[in-house]
Amino acid sequence: MIFDTGLTLKDLNSAPFRKITIEKEEIVIGKKDDHLFAFNNSCPHKGASLSKGRLNGDNIVCYMHGYEYNIFNGKLEDMKSWKKDSTWIEQNDQWRYSDDLKIYKIFSDNERIFVELNKTI
Numbered sequence: 001m002i003f004d005t006g007l008t009l010k011d012l013n014s015a016p017f018r019k020i021t022i023e024k025e026e027i028v029i030g031k032k033d034d035h036l037f038a039f040n041n042s043c044p045h046k047g048a049s050l051s052k053g054r055l056n057g058d059n060i061v062c063y064m065h066g067y068e069y070n071i072f073n074g075k076l077e078d079m080k081s082w083k084k085d086s087t088w089i090e091q092n093d094q095w096r097y098s099d100d101l102k103i104y105k106i107f108s109d110n111e112r113i114f115v116e117l118n119k120t121i
């Protein structure tokens with residue numbers, strides 16, 4: 001199903017991305033090099049809010065453990081910075097595991113931005 005985000009292309013000029021909520025899903029929407037992107041706000045690693053992160057090229061960097069996910073295809077690109085400091089101890093072998101990021105189809109029409117929620121890409 002397609003939803004109007006309530007945002008326009010102009011709204012994305014002042015910030016690299018914004019978090020909105022549609023149908024109880026928190027979605028981060030942004031524009032990079034004139035390409036729109038939309039992904040779920042929950043980090044696939046341990047659920048931190050990705051809207052608190054920052055962009056590194058085409059990746060969103062999670063503020064919690066530094067995992068990086070591509071904002072256009074959702075792929076986990078980098079987890080080398082997971083160890084915040086030398087004293088960090090893994091809780092178990094599965095601790096580092098992460099799925100890819102959930103992303104959404106997004107498009108604009110007459111300056112307004114729309115996302116498709118039931119179809120991930």
Ligand code: FES
Pocket residue numbers: 043044045046047048062063064065066067
């Ligand atoms: S919760 Fe995002 S990298 Fe761990």
